[in-house]
Amino acid sequence: MDVTVLTWLQSTGWRAFTWALAGVLLVNGVTLFALLWKRERSLVNAWTGPVLAANIVLVAIGIGVPLVTSAARLAILGMRGVIPAIAILPQ
Incomplete structure (x- = not known):
């Protein structure tokens, strides 16, 4: 079971990072395009x-979610030695 959870945590962290990076690029690209097109101060x-x-929220999501999911993965891996029931079972 923990293999599934570890895989899900890793994919969720990378997915959040990817979407946040795409959001930052989209927000800044649209802003730059609008400023260059209108040319108004x-x-x-x-x-x-x-x-x-928007940039602060997206950067916080892009850094925070992978950080939390990595910490959760590390906690699960650390508990394997303490709790014998948590082990990688071959699928």
Whole structure:
């Protein structure tokens, strides 16, 4: 069972990182495109806050979720030596 959980945790961490990276690139790409297309200084003043907030949230997700899933995987691997019932069973 723990092989399935470990695999799920690893894939969830990488999936969150991938989606967050794609989100950061999308948000910044759309912002850059809009600024270059409109060429108005007022857009910079109006969009700085929301774009910065979106970037902070996406970076926190992209770093936080893989960090938490890696810590959970490490805890499961560490418990194998303490709890005999947790072992890798061949499938």
